[in-house]
Each structure stands twice: as structure tokens, then as C-alpha cells.
Amino acid sequence: MEHGAAGSLLRDGFILLGAGLGFVLLFRRLGLGATLGYLVAGAVVGPHVLGLVGDAESKMGIAELGITLLLFVVGLELNPTRLWRLKEDIFGLGLLQVVACGVAISAIIAVFAHFSIPAAFALGLPLALSSTAQVLPMLQSSGRLRTPFGERAFSILLFQDLSIIPLITIIAAMSRNPDDAGGPPGWLLIVYTVLAIAGLIAAGRFLLRPLFRGIGNMGEREMFVFAALFTVIASAALMEALGLSTALGAFVAGVMLADSPYRHELEADVDPFRSILLGLFFLTIGMMLNLTAIAERPLFVVAMALALIATKTAVIVGIGMAFRMKWRSALALGLLLSQGGEFGFVLFAQAADAYLIAPDAASLFGAIITLSMATTPFLMGITRRFREEPIVAQERDGPTADGANAVIVGYGRFGQTVGQMLLTQDIPVTLIDTDIDMIDIAGEFGAKVYYGDGTRLDLLRQAGAAEAELILFCIDGDQVTPEVVEAVHEAFPQASIYVRAFDRRSLVKLKNGPATLVVREVLESAVKMARAAMHGLGIERADIDRAEDMYRARDKERLRIQIEAGDIRAARKLVAEQQPWGNDR
Structure with missing residues (x-):
């Protein structure tokens, strides 16, 4: 029975x-x-159609x-x-x-x-x-x-x-x-x-x-x-x-x-x-x-x-x-x-x-x-x-396909650095942002920034993403989710996708996706400050370099374990490890 x-x-x-x-x-x-x-x-497999399964109440x-x-x-x-x-x-x-x-x-x-x-x-x-x-x-x-x-x-x-x-x-x-x-x-x-x-x-x-x-x-x-x-x-x-x-x-x-x-x-x-x-x-x-x-x-x-x-x-x-x-x-x-x-x-x-x-x-x-x-x-x-509201907001222009190699979404302090460095190599860029004040200020300095939500596929397509070689998400916060990256990759498979990650948790979520590179937004500046602090204490440059190398190696290993496990709590012991440095002991 x-x-x-x-x-x-x-x-x-x-x-x-x-x-x-x-x-x-x-x-x-x-x-x-x-x-x-x-x-x-x-309804199809239930008692009123095919009758394959019954006793729904239980x-x-x-x-x-x-x-x-x-x-x-x-x-x-x-x-x-x-x-x-x-x-x-x-x-x-x-x-x-x-x-x-x-x-x-x-x-x-x-x-x-x-x-x-x-x-x-x-x-x-x-x-x-x-x-x-x-x-x-x-x-x-x-x-x-x-x-x-x-x-x-x-x-x-x-x-x-x-x-x-x-x-x-x-x-x-x-x-x-x-x-x-x-x-x-x-x-x-x-x-x-x-x-x-x-x-x-x-x-x-x-x-x-x-x-x-x-x-x-x-x-x-x-x-x-x-x-x-x-x-x-x-x-x-x-x-x-x-x-x-x-x-x-x-x-x-x-x-x-x-x-x-x-x-x-x-x-x-x-x-x-x-x-x-x-x-x-x-x-x-x-x-x-x-x-x-x-x-x-x-x-x-x-x-x-x-x-x-x-x-x-x-x-x-x-x-x-x-x-x-x-x-x-x-x-x-x-x-x-x-x-x-x-x-x-x-x-x-x-x-x-x-x-x-x-x-x-x-x-x-x-x-x-x-x-x-x-x-x-x-x-x-x-x-x-x-x-649908017109893409134009407060008489700012929506994006147009102008043949640029790169589409940069987000032109704040992070996106400005990325865009200006690309322009030094004569790489044409299309810039998109939703901050009206920032768009106006950028215009005063000669930068053309289009208005729009760059996580929307229709707007990216309008901006020329179908022909671009690079799509760079430089937005603050957690706006670029794994689902957004997957959808963008599926819609524009020819483009390499680069993403600014808000923190380590965001990085772990995005790492297994189709993005070419995911960058933690404050990592390099934090490393630079730590190096300056050690230098201020009179620590030798060689020891500072060794400390940075140790940190990066340990951090890379933590990320590898966390990404494989899909769990931010993985590899907790590596956080507390005290690596000797400062002398050749």
C-alpha cells in the first residue's frame, strides 16, 4: 500500500x-x-481535461x-x-x-x-x-x-x-x-x-x-x-x-x-x-x-x-x-x-x-x-x-546611432575617466546618462551626452549598440544586474561588455555571466591609498610592493572560491589570514 x-x-x-x-x-x-x-x-493535466493527476486538495x-x-x-x-x-x-x-x-x-x-x-x-x-x-x-x-x-x-x-x-x-x-x-x-x-x-x-x-x-x-x-x-x-x-x-x-x-x-x-x-x-x-x-x-x-x-x-x-x-x-x-x-x-x-x-x-x-x-x-x-x-513617453526629456536629445565603436552608459566620475581615456586613442564613443544636470555640465565642456536609461535594450539599439564593439556600463550602484548583462549580450553578441561593479557581492553575481570584464569601482583607489599610508610610515617600497602582491593574490583566490561556490561567505578564512611581510623572515 x-x-x-x-x-x-x-x-x-x-x-x-x-x-x-x-x-x-x-x-x-x-x-x-x-x-x-x-x-x-x-488545468490540462488536471481532472477536468486529461485527468492525468487528481487529488489537488492534498x-x-x-x-x-x-x-x-x-x-x-x-x-x-x-x-x-x-x-x-x-x-x-x-x-x-x-x-x-x-x-x-x-x-x-x-x-x-x-x-x-x-x-x-x-x-x-x-x-x-x-x-x-x-x-x-x-x-x-x-x-x-x-x-x-x-x-x-x-x-x-x-x-x-x-x-x-x-x-x-x-x-x-x-x-x-x-x-x-x-x-x-x-x-x-x-x-x-x-x-x-x-x-x-x-x-x-x-x-x-x-x-x-x-x-x-x-x-x-x-x-x-x-x-x-x-x-x-x-x-x-x-x-x-x-x-x-x-x-x-x-x-x-x-x-x-x-x-x-x-x-x-x-x-x-x-x-x-x-x-x-x-x-x-x-x-x-x-x-x-x-x-x-x-x-x-x-x-x-x-x-x-x-x-x-x-x-x-x-x-x-x-x-x-x-x-x-x-x-x-x-x-x-x-x-x-x-x-x-x-x-x-x-x-x-x-x-x-x-x-x-x-x-x-x-x-x-x-x-x-x-x-x-x-x-x-x-x-x-x-x-x-x-x-x-x-x-510611451518620448525618449527626449526636458528637451535633451535621446541617443542616435552615430557609428561609434563604444557605447558608455553612465557619464559620472567613473564614466568620464573611461570615456576620456578612450578618446585619447581616437576611439569614438556614444555617451548615455539620465542625470540632466550632469548632461548640461558636460555640454559646457564640449561633451555630447545623450539622455536615456542605458539598461533598456531598445534605447541601446537606438544608440547604435548593434554595431558597437564595446558596451561599457559605468553606472553607480547595483543597477546592472546579471539579467541585464545576459539580455544585452543576447541582443548584441558582437559587443564586448564591461561592467562597473558596486561591491564584492555584485562582482560575484556578475562574474559567471557573459561580461568580458567586471571591475570593482573602488579597488584601485583603495590599494593606492594603502600604499600611500604605508609609505607615510616609512615602509620600504619593496615591502609595499610585496604587501600589494600578497593582497591581490589572496583577494584573487577568495574571488575564485566565492564564484565557484556562488556564496559570498566562502573562503572566510582567507580574510583573517595574517601574511608576514616587512622583513625577509
């Missing part, structure tokens, strides 16, 4: 993963995103861990510095979007679909949320994630992710489930929530941080992963034991570690598990879609999907213009966020468990989300000429 169950599990896993892999690759190729691929794959228990891990990662993103910088967009633009879209869509559902007020809110509020899993990759692939437009879209998505917890609470408060009614009263749940959050914060400060510090000093990557998963699951289990949202526990766990030095490592360690389990979650949702109920009311699904897209677009355009966005940017933002999101499936399941909506209604509105997600890439494509 046990052998048969194990065989069935392996068979189901083989079919689900195989179908997911095939459909995601196909949908990625079509520009439709991975989430939609998983949903369609689950798989949902494991799959929901993906949502838990996703909220943990969302919590990790809430670095106080970034929150403060984006506070107006997150808590102003984001709050208005969720409330206004949620109320408007709920009203449409109540009036035109004849649902009760609680059911309309249980369906309409989740539909106010957009698909983070679909929108962020679209922003990243277009090179707009770190632009002002991209940061506004990210701020809204971040607030939407934060609003999951209040929405779960609202649905629980409206519950008609007798089992829920037998639970603790609402005021006691609030007390439990506050105490649990306070306990998790205290545990993070006094237990988790010393734990991660000790594991980090040991250099044991496997234990770091183990501890990260333990943190997420323990927080979720505590909330479940108190009758609260497991997602809230994972979210608080992420927040309490957001400003710790281990945030990046935790995110990198948890992300593979999150991606796999999220994929399984969407596969399971696809299996649970009642295609028979959908087939009985196709016009309703199409009409509601169109109403959802039109309502969200109109509301977001209005809010965007109220926040002093130009109409083209506001329209682009509205269309980009017009679809329903993956958390809608989670909240519909909660609403069905609370007896607010029937399971068939959850399937119908799940199909509405799926259809709305499928329209986004097409809407963004066919409206491009109407919604």
Missing part, C-alpha cells in the same frame, strides 16, 4: 513538473509569463508553503531605508490604488453579477491586486525596474503584497463558517496577533540574529539554508497554533530580518524553494479550476475580465495623474497593473472556506484572473506608441 502511494506520488510529480516545465517554456517564449504557464499546465497543503515563503521574501524587502525613500508612493499611491480599485470592482460585482455585499467584497478586494510574478519580470526585461516609473509600479506592488494580511483578516471577519464562529472572539484574535508579532520581533532580535551570526561565522551554507527555512516554518506554525494567518507569521519573520546583514543571503537561499513551491501552487490552482462551470458561462468570464481590466486601468490612470504623473506614464502604469494577481487565488480559497462564495464562483473568478493576466503582454504591445 505504502509502495503504491509512493509510486503514485512520484508519477504525479513527474507529470506535474513535466507539464509545468513545458508550458512555462512555451509561455515564456510567447511573452505571457510563467504564472500563466503553470495555471494552464495544471497537494495544496504543500503548495501553500510557496505563498508562505513568498511573503517571507516580501518582508525581507522591507528595508527601512528603502521604505522611507518610497514612503509616499507605497503608502499613498499604493493605498489609494488598492482601496479605490477594490471598492469599484466590488460595486460592479454586486450590481451586475448580483452577489451579496460580503461576497462582492470577498471577490472584489482580491481583484484589486495585480500580479507581482508577471509585472516585475516585464519591468526587468524592459530595463525599467529602477527608473522612476518602475519604482512607482514596484511601490504599488509592494503595498499590494502588504495588504494581503489585512485582506485575509477582513475575509475571516466576514466568515459564515460555523467552525470559524466557534473560534475565539475578534478582540482576542487582535490580542493574539499583537502578542505573536511582539514575540516574533523579540525572537528575531535576541535569538535569530545571534543564531545566524554563529552560522555565518562557521561558513556552513547548508546550515544557513536550514536555519532560514526553520525561521519561516516556525513563525508560520506559531501563527497557525494561535488560529492566525500563517502568511502573517512568515511576513513578520521577513520584516524582523530585513535590516540584518544576512538579508541578501537569506533571500538567495529561500528563493529556489519559493520558486518551486509557488510553481506547484499555481499548478494545483490550475487543477482545481472547474472548467465545466467556466464553460457554462464563458460570456460572463470574458465580460468580467474586460470590466476588471477597464476599471483598474481607469482608476490607476486617475490616481497616477493626481500624483503628478504625465498621462502617458499614468496610462502605462494602469495597463501594466490592470490584471488580477496570484494572491487572488489564495483569497478566493479563503473566501470559499469562509462560506462567503461557492467553489464554482472561486473557479469562475480564478478564470477571470487568468484571462486578465493573458491580456497584459498584448495590451502593453499594442498601446506602446500611445503610452
Whole structure:
């Protein structure tokens, strides 16, 4: 019996993963995103089409861990510095979007679909949320994630992710489930929530941080992963034991570690598990879609999907213009966020468990989300000429292909040195930057710097990157990600790519990519200062040279080990090694 169950599990896993892999690759190729691929794959192999895999409910228990891990990662993103910088967009633009879209869509559902007020809110509020899993990759692939437009879209998505917890609470408060009614009263749940959050914060400060510090000093990557998963699951289990949202526990766990030095490592360690389990979650949702109920009311699904897209677009355009966005940017933002999101499936399941909506209604509105997600890439494509801002900004020129051998992206203090040295050898360069003041100052000195975001493929192509031999990214910060370098290399394979890396972590991430050279921005100046300091102490030049050679050799070996391991904590012992120098001892 046990052998048969194990065989069935392996068979189901083989079919689900195989179908997911095939459909995601196909949908990625079509520009439709991975989430939609998983949903369609689950529907195809599920009980309503081919019937190859069944018992979706039992798989949902494991799959929901993906949502838990996703909220943990969302919590990790809430670095106080970034929150403060984006506070107006997150808590102003984001709050208005969720409330206004949620109320408007709920009203449409109540009036035109004849649902009760609680059911309309249980369906309409989740539909106010957009698909983070679909929108962020679209922003990243277009090179707009770190632009002002991209940061506004990210701020809204971040607030939407934060609003999951209040929405779960609202649905629980409206519950008609007798089992829920037998639970603790609402005021006691609030007390439990506050105490649990306070306990998790205290545990993070006094237990988790010393734990991660000790594991980090040991250099044991496997234990770091183990501890990260333990943190997420323990927080979720505590909330479940108190009758609260497991997602809230994972979210608080992420927040309490957001400003710790281990945030990046935790995110990198948890992300593979999150991606796999999220994929399984969407596969399971696809299996649970009642295609028979959908087939009985196709016009309703199409009409509601169109109403959802039109309502969200109109509301977001209005809010965007109220926040002093130009109409083209506001329209682009509205269309980009017009679809329903993956958390809608989670909240519909909660609403069905609370007896607010029937399971068939959850399937119908799940199909509405799926259809709305499928329209986004097409809407963004066919409206491009109407919604995109002209490349010219404040009457500065956008780049043009002028036959230059090198395209330099970023003309600050770093890019100026690179560009001027190339020009001494009569190597023609095209210069791109987004700093208006710097462009004007450079013009006073006779340098022609074009305005634009040089991480965008379309703008690079406009600048002549298809004919250039060199593309040099001299931008400050972490704007040039491995994904950007991969995309640029794929689009312009004839060009050698040189990248200015912000720090050692950036260097490790970029080293295995297609860049010809990745340079740490302050390494040489730091070495020069150290040499000057030793000279000031009266140390002989030969000993200074030997110290530099030792440092560079040790640093090179550390980098080699870190790149091979893909872990910044690797080769920690080399940092502390004391190499003798100064005498021939």
C-alpha cells in the first residue's frame, strides 16, 4: 500500500513538473509569463481535461508553503531605508490604488453579477491586486525596474503584497463558517496577533540574529539554508497554533530580518524553494479550476475580465495623474497593473472556506484572473506608441546611432575617466546618462551626452549598440544586474561588455555571466591609498610592493572560491589570514 502511494506520488510529480516545465517554456517564449504557464499546465493535466493527476486538495497543503515563503521574501524587502525613500508612493499611491480599485470592482460585482455585499467584497478586494510574478519580470526585461516609473509600479506592488494580511483578516471577519464562529472572539484574535508579532520581533532580535551570526561565522551554507527555512516554518506554525494567518507569521519573520546583514543571503537561499513551491501552487490552482462551470458561462468570464481590466486601468490612470504623473506614464502604469494577481487565488480559497462564495464562483473568478493576466503582454504591445513617453526629456536629445565603436552608459566620475581615456586613442564613443544636470555640465565642456536609461535594450539599439564593439556600463550602484548583462549580450553578441561593479557581492553575481570584464569601482583607489599610508610610515617600497602582491593574490583566490561556490561567505578564512611581510623572515 505504502509502495503504491509512493509510486503514485512520484508519477504525479513527474507529470506535474513535466507539464509545468513545458508550458512555462512555451509561455515564456510567447511573452505571457510563467504564472500563466503553470495555471494552464495544471488545468490540462488536471481532472477536468486529461485527468492525468487528481487529488489537488492534498497537494495544496504543500503548495501553500510557496505563498508562505513568498511573503517571507516580501518582508525581507522591507528595508527601512528603502521604505522611507518610497514612503509616499507605497503608502499613498499604493493605498489609494488598492482601496479605490477594490471598492469599484466590488460595486460592479454586486450590481451586475448580483452577489451579496460580503461576497462582492470577498471577490472584489482580491481583484484589486495585480500580479507581482508577471509585472516585475516585464519591468526587468524592459530595463525599467529602477527608473522612476518602475519604482512607482514596484511601490504599488509592494503595498499590494502588504495588504494581503489585512485582506485575509477582513475575509475571516466576514466568515459564515460555523467552525470559524466557534473560534475565539475578534478582540482576542487582535490580542493574539499583537502578542505573536511582539514575540516574533523579540525572537528575531535576541535569538535569530545571534543564531545566524554563529552560522555565518562557521561558513556552513547548508546550515544557513536550514536555519532560514526553520525561521519561516516556525513563525508560520506559531501563527497557525494561535488560529492566525500563517502568511502573517512568515511576513513578520521577513520584516524582523530585513535590516540584518544576512538579508541578501537569506533571500538567495529561500528563493529556489519559493520558486518551486509557488510553481506547484499555481499548478494545483490550475487543477482545481472547474472548467465545466467556466464553460457554462464563458460570456460572463470574458465580460468580467474586460470590466476588471477597464476599471483598474481607469482608476490607476486617475490616481497616477493626481500624483503628478504625465498621462502617458499614468496610462502605462494602469495597463501594466490592470490584471488580477496570484494572491487572488489564495483569497478566493479563503473566501470559499469562509462560506462567503461557492467553489464554482472561486473557479469562475480564478478564470477571470487568468484571462486578465493573458491580456497584459498584448495590451502593453499594442498601446506602446500611445503610452510611451518620448525618449527626449526636458528637451535633451535621446541617443542616435552615430557609428561609434563604444557605447558608455553612465557619464559620472567613473564614466568620464573611461570615456576620456578612450578618446585619447581616437576611439569614438556614444555617451548615455539620465542625470540632466550632469548632461548640461558636460555640454559646457564640449561633451555630447545623450539622455536615456542605458539598461533598456531598445534605447541601446537606438544608440547604435548593434554595431558597437564595446558596451561599457559605468553606472553607480547595483543597477546592472546579471539579467541585464545576459539580455544585452543576447541582443548584441558582437559587443564586448564591461561592467562597473558596486561591491564584492555584485562582482560575484556578475562574474559567471557573459561580461568580458567586471571591475570593482573602488579597488584601485583603495590599494593606492594603502600604499600611500604605508609609505607615510616609512615602509620600504619593496615591502609595499610585496604587501600589494600578497593582497591581490589572496583577494584573487577568495574571488575564485566565492564564484565557484556562488556564496559570498566562502573562503572566510582567507580574510583573517595574517601574511608576514616587512622583513625577509
